[in-house]
Amino acid sequence: ATNKCKVIIVGGGMAGLSAAYHLSKNGCSDFKLLEARRRIGGRIVQIDIGNEKVELGANWIHGVLGNPVYELAMQNGLIDIMQSPKPHKVVAATEQGKQVPFSVLHEIYEAYLCFLRRCEEYFISQYLPPEGIDSVGDHIRLEISLYLDKIQDPQERHLRQLIFDCLLKRETCISGCDNMSEIDLLEIGSYTELQGGNVILPGGYSSILVPLTKEIPSNNLLKEHPVKKILWNKNNYNNNNAESDSDDSDITVIEDPPKATSHNSSRESSCEKEIPLHNVEVVCENGEKFYSDHVICTVPLGVLKHKAVNLFEPQLPDYKLEALSKLLFGTVDKILLEYERPFLNPNITEVMLLWETEVAKADNPGELNDSWYKKIYSFTKLSDTLLLGWISGKEAEYMETLSNDIVVDVCTDILRKFLNDPYIPKPKNCVCTSWASQPYTRGSYTAIAVGASQIDIEYLAQPLYNKKNQAKPVLLFAGEHTHSNFYSTVHGAYLSGRTAAQILLSSDTPQEIVLNCED
Ligand code: 6YU
Structure with a gap:
């Protein structure tokens, strides 16, 4: 009986957690959240490097005014209002080790x-x-x-x-x-920028996960449950069972049932009679099945691009598949270097790297061997002994294939050259993110590619119904890639999860949707 519920949420990043949080806070606990990884948070993830807590994904709350994540952080005492912004002193240096006048x-x-x-x-x-x-x-x-x-x-x-x-x-x-x-x-x-600048939480971005998860019953969060298949109109296949359904008024008998003619199909339906009819069957990689009336899919755009064709049955409509292929899900990676002792001038917080040559555009990734590192545009000081380098695109994807030793050597050469100091030490530890290679992310965040538009994002957000005149959708979508103004951000993901929950909690008119849901 534990595998049956009203709502299944696929993915436990910000969008999925926000959907779960809003369902819970509004009295609906009949849901399960299926998360593929051993942890929740998705692209919000923190690790320890030495004594520092370091974020591998999102770092900043982008904007204050009208930002629901900022509000949530404020309400839960996660923001240090006494915190005064630290001075940011950037230097730009050339390959010859010359610093540019400010x-x-x-x-x-x-x-x-x-x-x-x-x-x-x-x-x-x-x-x-x-x-x-x-x-x-x-x-x-x-x-x-x-x-x-x-x-x-x-x-x-x-x-x-x-x-x-x-x-x-x-x-x-x-x-x-x-x-x-x-x-x-x-x-x-x-893309809409909210006023108020970038805010850092003293406990790291990941501290925002705590107030969300404490509202969600822990039994409803199932980690290590990668979803393989979402069958989202079971009702249409199994109309014979319609009468055995629960008292949920959302579930109606379908008008035009497919006829069970073969021996096999009648056996299947009598077997399924033991299972109350549900619109949705979700199958995990290990074969475990879950049944529900509605499903909210929050897997990232990168995963949808690779997996949508096999993930959904029936297939997603063409307009969604087209939007999936038109939108961009690029790669942005971080390179974290930990040092034994401080070596950078204490007044400098960032070194911008002014490379002489433009990055060569190699169609063959092997050709990036000699040039990938020229895409690192700066190193920022996170603490006296911790540096953060940023890299994007094909070069980032190439870096993900390299050993840490190679990255350490290359970064050390870069710093020695640009800072004109052959004694800069080697880091004792290096951590590189690998967002493109992560099977449950496959990239970093959404962008609108040439030829795509905001409408493609709206198409991805469209919920799907499996019957005419159905009051509520069966298959809903959330995630940063479904927010038409705040795509690529945590607050976009949060709002999209909230909207999905509101649709399911609401009566049928849009006005009531808003009024019925407490934040
Ligand atoms: C922000 C920031 N930020 C840096 C880096 C990255 C991102 N972002 P999730 O992926 O979180 O969750 C999906 C879950 O689904 C996940 O747990 C999976 O394991 C699971 N899953 C997948 N497949 C499954 C399956 N089959 N079965 C079950 N589960 C499955 N955002 O606000 N501030 O500083 C940064 C940054 C390196 C990688 C960021 C930042 C993006 C956010 O991290 C991201 O949007 C949300 O966390 C996504 O949540 P979600 O739930 O949708 O997916 C001009 C212009 C353009 C616009 N850009 C401007 C803003 C720039 C963004 N800022 C980036 C900067 C940084 C540093």
Whole structure:
């Protein structure tokens, strides 16, 4: 009997936990959350490195005003309101170990921000971009070349070009792509930035999981339950059982039942008579089956891209499959280096790396052997003895195939060269994330690729019904990839899980949906 419930939630990242939390808080405990990994949190995950708690996925609450994750953190005392922002001192250094004057860095950063804002404006304005320019990368590069044309001194121009290149690499880590030429120019403005800057929780982002999980009955959270198949219109297959159903008014007898003709099929239905009719059967990798009236699928876009065709029966509608292939789920990885003793100037918090050469675009990943590391755009100091490097795209995916020893050697060479100091020590420990290789993530976060649009995200979010006139959907979707303004963020995931729960908790009119659900 434990394998039957009203709602199954697939995936225990922020979206799944938010759905479970909102169901629980509103009096519905008849659900199960099936999580593939041994832990919950998904792309929110913390490890210990030395004495430090380090986040391997999300780090910042992006924005304060109107951010439900910030609210949740505030309500639960997770934010240190006395915390004063630590000074951030960035230096930009060239491969020759020369540091760039801060005034130049500042000038280029301001210009760059202006170019980016102009890209974002296309989403709301009626202006059209120059002909043939359809990506953020192409548009920004055009503006950069116009800007640099005005600088007479070739050395000054070159230096500025290197800073722009570095900022473009940084942008790939923010957007979640390999190259900014992949990002649709007209759609980048669909992402909504909330006011208030980036907030860090003193206990790390993962501390946000505590107030959510404490509201969810622990028996409802099933870890190490990877889902293999979601059969989401069982009702249509097994109409013979309709009368044996529970008293749930959502479940109605289907009008046009398939006829049981063969010996096998009648045996199947009599066998299933022992199981009260449910709309949904969810099968785990180990063969264990769960039955429910509704299922909320929160697996990441990367997993859906690889698995959707086999995961759902019946198949998802074509409009969803198309949206899945059009949207981007890029890779962003972190490189964490732990040192025996502090070595960086205490006043410096970040070193931006101004690589001389653009990263070579290799179609054959083997060719990245000699160039992958040029995609690391900076090292940030997390503590006196901990550095964080960022890398994105194909180069990040290539790095995921390398041993830690290789990464350690390469990063040590980079730091020695850019900081012009041959005595910089080797780290005693190195941890690299591997978001693209993780079978239950397969990338880092969602972006709108050239040719895709916000509508594709809305298509992914559409819940599905398996019968005409059904009051509530059977198959619902949540996850950062289903939020049309806050995709790629934790708060987007949280809101999408809340919406899915609200739909199931609600009566049938949208007004009541909102009123019926407590946050
Ligand atoms: C944010 C931040 N942040 C850095 C890095 C990463 C991400 N994000 P989940 O994957 O969490 O959960 C799905 C679950 O499903 C999971 O537990 C699986 O195990 C499970 N599952 C899969 N298959 C299954 C199966 N078959 N059966 C059962 N279970 C299965 N967000 O707000 N602040 O600082 C960062 C960052 C390195 C990788 C981030 C950040 C993204 C969030 O982590 C992410 O959106 C949510 O956690 C996803 O939750 P979920 O539930 O949907 O999926 C201009 C412009 C463009 C827009 N970009 C701007 C914002 C940039 C984003 N910021 C990134 C920066 C960092 C550092």
